Amino acid sequence: MTVLDLGTSKIACLIAKAKPAPDWLETNEPMQFELLGYGHHRAEGLKGGLIVHLDSAEHCIRSAVDEAERMAGVTVEDVHIAVTCGRLKSDSFSASVALPNGVVREDDIMRILAGARQYAGRDGRTVLHGLPTSYGLDDNAGIHDPVGMCGERLKIDIHTVTADDVAMRNLMLCVERCHLNIAALVAAPYASALSVITHDEAKLGVACLDLGAGTTTLSVFADDHLVHVDAIAMGGYGMTTDIARSLSTPIEHAERLKTLHGSVFATESDECEIITYPSVGDVQNRNLNQITKGELSVMIRPRIEEILDQMRRRLASNGHASEAAQHIVLTGGGSQLTGLSELASNMFGRPVRLGRPRKLTGAPETGSGPDFSAATGLLFQWARDDDRLASRAEQRFLGTGTGYFAWVSEWIRDNF
Known part of the structure; x- marks a missing residue:
């Protein structure tokens, strides 16, 4: 499996091999990953994950993938990509369907999810995720897995994440110019969180803040489900x-x-x-200037406070997400600033910790820092049951002929 994280400062490519987690290992993850190869290249032609120069971005992607391929000894064909651009947007809604046979089948769930994705993809938006957050049968709510259960009507609460269609088309065009097939587009805040939060945190409620170079993203989990994402074009x-x-x-x-x-x-x-530093144009560093470390902190703090305040306001504007986020996990390259956890805790009024991505077997220290959280999280996102179910729903039902589209169009009119 190959993943790509297209950031403002760097492009990272990881090639990993998945294997089932052994029974003796105490983990809630069904898969383990062995890193076979990785490559990274300074990003050019991208700004906040958005393609701003096709040729430059293509060159950087090719370089990162080539480095990973040489280390792994394989040729990459399919890639999973972390998405930060395109004004990421969360929506939550409910949909239901009658059960003519009186029993819930997986097809019933997939039909609803596929229809929900089509509904969410209106108005020039590309659907990245359409995830079930809870199920209900007739008057019974809070069901975790309804497949095989009896009932007359199935209800699903669904969370979708979308991005601007034009931004996604340019992103896909650039990747396809590198002769790569896009296996999945994944919201970067979702991927980052999956690599740094624990199962208990996701269950009890947590917000993950990823401070990148050009963007800062937010994801919120409750009851082990993604319930909100957000992003701003501000970063380190x-x-x-x-x-x-x-x-x-x-x-x-x-x-x-x-x-x-x-x-x-x-x-x-x-x-x-x-601390000494050169002036612009002083190529040979002949006349070094001086500044104290304290004066440097004074320059840094206003910008990071502005970023944290923006995310605090956005989180507070979504009542459900704000209530769910019992504490905060910081990750991303910008999270490594000394004292940032304490500052964030003061501003959010909640406990804050620094999150590092889960260790991949064979991963070097240089590829295991917080700046690799999104890339690492793409691997674990692939292994999640909800994501695989939603992906199968789209592949199985969308594009199976006019009969299905007639059904889903009528269903959308009845449900939304």
């Missing part, structure tokens, strides 16, 4: 440009200052610790 790169402009230093040196010395809280010792 904004902090880097703030530093570069304030100090008149090259972007790459500003990024280095942020990564090595960045913090959101300044201590007494930080006011005395001197």
Whole structure:
């Protein structure tokens, strides 16, 4: 299995082999993954996951995939892709269907999910996910798996995630120009969360905040189901440009200052610790300037506070998601700023921890950090039963002929 994370700062490609988790291993995941190869390349031609220059983006994707292929000794054909662009949007609704045989079949569930995906894909939106969050039979709610159970009417609560169709078409065009088949498009906030949150967190309620270079994404889980996603076009790169402009230093040196010395809280010792940096145009670094670590923190903090405040407001605007998010998990490259967990806890008023992606067998340390959460999570998303059921629903029913489309059109009119 091959996955691609198309970010603002880097493109990451992982090639992994799936195998069933052994019975003796205490885990809630049905699969384990062995990393066979990985590659990454500095992103060009992308901004916030959006394709802004086809040729540049294609070159970077080819380079990352080629590096992973050489390490794994395989040729990649199909890829699963993490999506951050296209104004990700969550919708939740309910749909029901009569059971003529009085027994729930898997086909009944898949028909509803396929119809829900078609309904959600209106108004120029591409459906990334159409996931069941709960089932009901007649007057009985809260059923986990209704297949084989008796009843007269099946009801499903469904959560869909969509993205702008034009953004998705350009993304797919770029990937297909690399002679790759797209097996799945997955919302990046969903993938990131699956790699860093625990089963108990997903069950009890948790929000995962992924701070990338160009985007910051949010996903909320409750009762082990994805119930909300969101994204804003703000990330760690904004902090880097703030530093570069304030100090008149090259972007790459500003990024280095942020990564090595960045913090959101300044201590007494930080006011005395001197950091040197070159000016823009000083190629040979002949005249180095100085700044204290404390002064650097003052430059960084306003931007990260703005990002956290935006996500706090967006979470609060969705009552169900806000209530479900009992605590916060931070991940992504931007989450590694010293003191960020404490700042986020103060702003959200909830416990916060830093999340690292689950370890893949054979994965090096450089490919196991928070900046690889989305790529790693794509593997675990593939293994989830709900996602595989929804995918089969689309493949099995959408495009099976005019009879089905007539049925689903009538069903949509009756249910939505």
